[in-house]
Amino acid sequence: MKDKPQGLLISPIKDGTVIDHIRAGAALTVLRVLGITGQTDEELSIATNVTSMTGGQEGRKDIVKVSKRELLKEEVDRIALISPHATINIIRDYIVVEKKGVEIPKHLSGIVRCTNAGCITNANEPIKSSFEVTEAGLHCLYCDTVITTDIESHII
Amino acid sequence: MKHIISIKDFGREEIDSLLARAGAIDAAPQIRQTLAGKQVALLFFEPSTRTRMSFASAVSRLGGTTITVDSVEGSSISKGETLADTVRVVSSYVDAIVLRHPKEGAARLASEFASVPVINAGDGAGQHPSQTLLDLYTIRQSMPLEGIHIGLLGDLRYGRTAHSLAYALSNYDVTLHTIAPPTLELPESLVAELHRRGCTVQEHEDITSLIPELDVIYATRIQRERFPDAASYYNVGESYRITPEILEGHKDGMIVLHPLPRAGEIDPRVDAMPCARYFEQARNGVPVRMAMLEEVF
Ligand SMILES: Nc1ncnc2c1ncn2[C@@H]1O[C@H](COP(=O)(O)OP(=O)(O)OP(=O)(O)O)[C@@H](O)[C@H]1O
Ligand SMILES: [Mg+2]
Ligand SMILES: [Zn+2]
Numbered sequence: 001m002k003d004k005p006q007g008l009l010i011s012p013i014k015d016g017t018v019i020d021h022i023r024a025g026a027a028l029t030v031l032r033v034l035g036i037t038g039q040t041d042e043e044l045s046i047a048t049n050v051t052s053m054t055g056g057q058e059g060r061k062d063i064v065k066v067s068k069r070e071l072l073k074e075e076v077d078r079i080a081l082i083s084p085h086a087t088i089n090i091i092r093d094y095i096v097v098e099k100k101g102v103e104i105p106k107h108l109s110g111i112v113r114c115t116n117a118g119c120i121t122n123a124n125e126p127i128k129s130s131f132e133v134t135e136a137g138l139h140c141l142y143c144d145t146v147i148t149t150d151i152e153s154h155i156i
Numbered sequence: 157m158k159h160i161i162s163i164k165d166f167g168r169e170e171i172d173s174l175l176a177r178a179g180a181i182d183a184a185p186q187i188r189q190t191l192a193g194k195q196v197a198l199l200f201f202e203p204s205t206r207t208r209m210s211f212a213s214a215v216s217r218l219g220g221t222t223i224t225v226d227s228v229e230g231s232s233i234s235k236g237e238t239l240a241d242t243v244r245v246v247s248s249y250v251d252a253i254v255l256r257h258p259k260e261g262a263a264r265l266a267s268e269f270a271s272v273p274v275i276n277a278g279d280g281a282g283q284h285p286s287q288t289l290l291d292l293y294t295i296r297q298s299m300p301l302e303g304i305h306i307g308l309l310g311d312l313r314y315g316r317t318a319h320s321l322a323y324a325l326s327n328y329d330v331t332l333h334t335i336a337p338p339t340l341e342l343p344e345s346l347v348a349e350l351h352r353r354g355c356t357v358q359e360h361e362d363i364t365s366l367i368p369e370l371d372v373i374y375a376t377r378i379q380r381e382r383f384p385d386a387a388s389y390y391n392v393g394e395s396y397r398i399t400p401e402i403l404e405g406h407k408d409g410m411i412v413l414h415p416l417p418r419a420g421e422i423d424p425r426v427d428a429m430p431c432a433r434y435f436e437q438a439r440n441g442v443p444v445r446m447a448m449l450e451e452v453f
Contacts, residue, residue, distance in 0.1 A: 118258070119259065120257075120260060120264070120265050121261060125238050125239055126238060126240050127240070127265055141261075142260065142265065144162075144261075144282065145260075
């Protein structure tokens, strides 16, 4: 076993995932979309509003560290919507073995709830919501609503 | 299998060819037999007598028959069946489904579960492609669509017929003039989309000075429930009413359209003027819907 690395804010994990460079204040939303609550049994550390250096600029960020869990693509897609600059670090035996950015996919299926109460995707029908990601925002392929603001609070 | 769900699914060539087909049907009004032996379900989850009658007329003029479901009460729907299931089952009885539904996107959903063509006859505040196509058809009876100046008047915020018509016209090089009461303007997102599609959109406060420029006036219904009180509704109604006096100085060949039913938006004295085309427009629903039916069969 390696020595505990220096300078970490929170204790190291052996195997799991570190979601780094989360927009400051958004860690709790990340937990929500990962389905992590006080009732679930992951070993978890969260840091919010910590100082970080990105591109030579000092700023603030959140970090979420989850043991014994690697993320599914849909989970990474949800994180991308919350925080497009987040990085996903896969930790194995205390070491970062893989680091990747997140990317909002061109199409979101079952990831965001349509804001239009009259949309058929909000009725009790056997379909998933379906959005095309455009410059203007998220475009519902059923009702044509375009979600432009506060997208993260509509993530399912 | 072809469905007709949204005017946005139509390119310019498809619009042109459908309107040309409607024109051919109109020119030879004898019974056509394109739907002989075919049954069409008119599945109306929301009352709309005119649309339903005009689709029924279109089917029968093509030699087909209709089965109508227009009462939600007592049907499986009130027992909580999903639209998806209803459509799957109805598909096995008929050769096509014409659907009217209060939820936006219902027709898209139906097309995903139906095993026969689906035609959208209006889904809530969403799409109503047959209305848009008959609006275009009526304009084209009087003038080419290319290059016209059209004034959209009334409730442009909630008026879906105006939205869809504006979108469809952005396939042509038109100038859209909008005249709407405060808070009932065309949604900004739609204006942005129209701009992206190369359309010129000009907002105006008052129609009077605009009249000599317009080729088409498209008036839409202004609903009482959009206003806080009767007085402000009355005031808006007064200043947005089309009258023979307002129309003075209009271009030769200018036409006035309205999706009907009208409330007070058009003075009945306009009815006798040659520019009044709204009853013709309603009549055009039949050949246009016949063309749509032929398109999916
Ligand atoms: N074993 C571990 N347990 C917990 N956190 C760890 C572990 N190893 C690395 N991390 C955290 O994972 C993130 C990525 O680690 P890395 O060593 O790649 O840092 P970095 O070089 O600063 O990366 P970046 O350029 O992405 O900021 C950091 O926040 C780091 O503190
Ligand atoms: Mg770092
Ligand atoms: Zn929607």
